[in-house]
Amino acid sequence: MGRQLVSLTLDRLADLPDPCRSCVFWEMDPVSGEEAVRSGQAALEKESWLSAVLLEWGSCGRVVLVDEEPVGFVLFAPSAYVPRSTAFPTSPVTPDAVQLITARLVPGFQGQGLGRVMVQTVAKDVLRRGFKAIEAFGDARWQGPGCLLPADHLLAVGFKTVRPHPRYPRLRLELRTTLSWKQDVEQALDKLLGVVQKEPALRPL
Template sequence: MGLSVVPLELEDFETLPLHSRRCVFWEVDRTGGSPAIDTVITGGDKRTDSAGPESEFDKEAWLSGLLLEWGVCCQVAVEPTTGRVVGAAFYSPPGRVPRAQHFPTAPVGADAVLLTTIRMEPGFESESTALLDAVVADLVRRGVRAVEAFGFSGDDESLAMDLVTLLLGSGLAADVCRRCILPTRLLTDFGFEVVADDPYLPRLRLELDEGLGWKSQVERALRKLVETPPAEMLADPISQPVTCSAASSSANV
């Protein structure tokens, strides 16, 4: 399936999928005393523990401020036949991401932008690399030296989740969104390297030398070509996934 990837503009905030529009796991530090997020966490809601802290007001305010002060901070994947947004990737200077300071492998490098999360709607998970390509292309054009991300290396077993909840949510499961932490495997497959190791929450880094975005895409395309059986290569091309990438406007870190 071919997806279009474009930068998110503030006026298109309402087009984001529900979870991407509401979850403020990265954007709001509960210890900062945000009234909106405190109400959500302690208000006896019926969400599951994995849903994480939610506040659409805080998410839109964070996005609005960052777009104004720094520039594009989200790439969205759009299904062209319906115009529906089916994925979003958020990235930011690390100082604008309060949750990052709670990770055991913090801080993020001073010369790096932090990729916080990539969320794809069900059925579109295999297209997440399209969003990663767009993020890399945008940051390379803006002269950013590196992008870093925190990965999650554990499975969903109770020990891993208990440790993550203790480290990132001060023991409150409702203050942690496991779904918004990128799998370490996804990051390493894209070319990120571990720079601060941890059994569950490593920090990874991708150096953005000039042309790196092209290099990673070419290498990945060649790997797919080698790994694809001849029969699949001859199959109807309409059914094959297509990776699209797009760059956005320039702004300095």
């Protein structure tokens, strides 16, 4: 089984599972995002967002290919490029960190080490750019697939709570630690990215 991670580009946007390829939950502020969905412009706004981030900051995602077929992705960027992040009560993301926006593996590909490879690839990329950590907004009451990852699973893979909240804690993963994860944490990563793919669709909050 051949597997590789490739950079998310405009040409690769179609490789994201539906409806992730046109979801603008993170890429726009709540009001603008809702309007884009109502007007049928969400897919164009997603493409515009990706184009701007690629131009100004560089690669902001990876697509996982297994035997040349896309089976998952991870999206990340500084919070300045993630308008929705300011809407959370535990914002802002620390300046020395990049935000883990979202990640997904399609059904049937969890438990194969892909989650570990995805996050470690992001960690190495972010370290090379001079950042010290990855931060994410978790969902402490996670009940099913959505645009946020479950907080308890983020904690299980090494994230630490830096700003608590009953629903949306902000969590942080120090990158130096990430690159020396042991097997139990690597397996927990697979579980983290596997648990969110029970349903293929993303749901807004």
